[in-house]
Amino acid sequence: MITDSHIIDTVSAHHLFSALTEAEFQQLFSTAKTCKIEPLENVFHQGDKASRFYLVLRGHLKLYRTSPSGQEKVVELMREGNTFAEALMFNNKPFYPVAAQAVSASELITFDNDTYLKILKSNPEAGIAIMANMSIRLHHDLYEIEMLSVENAKNRLLLFLMQNIQDKDGNEGVIELDIPKRTLASLLSIQPETFSRLLKKLAKEGLIEERRGHIRIINIDALYAASDIPVQPVTGGNNE
């Protein structure tokens, strides 16, 4: 029987388990196993029979596929708190389509598919509660992806501005765009609406002025500071 409180806490916090009743949790744990995996050791190989799914308690693993020509392609990285192979269980797939290998020394807990599915089938309310968790998790991910994408877009725009300063005068600079803004947004892989929003934001912060393809950078240092780099330059000096 697993009694380690770190393990119980990690499992309880996961969206697949947090909605289970105490009795269901005990039922699931009675068929769970923990295992330690050394770096480069495989948890399973591509094509192995899939009767269990896994939760990473510690460490870092890769899921990978090997092509007929022997080339390895990493399809996903798994860290503490991530589960893997549970989608196969839900989909009733009999074999692992990828291999799982530890990148760093790892510890896993593995659950029996049949036991988990039996709980869901005997108690649809448990299933709905788990869907609530998954749904909240999906909204959270959507938000994170949105934020990261905007952050990335901002970084790409800042990098572009830094690269393209044409006339530099002290802390000021000028960029004449020779392509339409819509085309530039597309080249920078930024949604047109995000692109306009970012330019407006920089203008509002007093960092740039923009009019008809002419961008004046009012304060190059402040533009750097507007990036998400939370450090001051190592030297205070001018690079020229």
Next chain:
Amino acid sequence: MITDSHIIDTVSAHHLFSALTEAEFQQLFSTAKTCKIEPLENVFHQGDKASRFYLVLRGHLKLYRTSPSGQEKVVELMREGNTFAEALMFNNKPFYPVAAQAVSASELITFDNDTYLKILKSNPEAGIAIMANMSIRLHHDLYEIEMLSVENAKNRLLLFLMQNIQDKDGNEGVIELDIPKRTLASLLSIQPETFSRLLKKLAKEGLIEERRGHIRIINIDALYAASDIPVQPVTGGNNE
């Protein structure tokens, strides 16, 4: 009865619906409604009774909360193909904790919570199939977040390098770090392992050489090109 094929296609493609049988799909559609929302128009207000959930067919909406002092906080943006308020349904919450308002002209389809839940309760297999979809979606998001984070980390590192070139000689430059690499990684909000991986990658690509806090940038132009900016500078000229 909704017969528009674009609507049926968008709904069928979503993870909450794609696993339903034809009969279940028809049952759900018999209580579904479509609605058009103008910019600034609300779909619902904070505190309204929550008996339906929504799928965005077209447009762009914001979910927001208003604080007691009247300040608005946007908690999520919803685009075509996104659902909202379904987590409340799974959690059996009676009121919307946020308001939903159209940012651009939008079209929605809305489903009756009771009808959807009745389908799930009467057919646990449908629930498990939907969990399979949600699980695949979660893995996909995890991958996207991982990629965006690495991309962001790379951009932050590149920005840092560009900002901190101390001795510049033509296309070469030198940076002497006066803080440990581990500290720099932390200041740049990069995982230590990702930071090492990125430095190694840049070295392997022949862009930098790194030894004991001394970073030599072999080719500044190539370093710029290594960023994810898919455009050439507007001018080919040197900015100095």
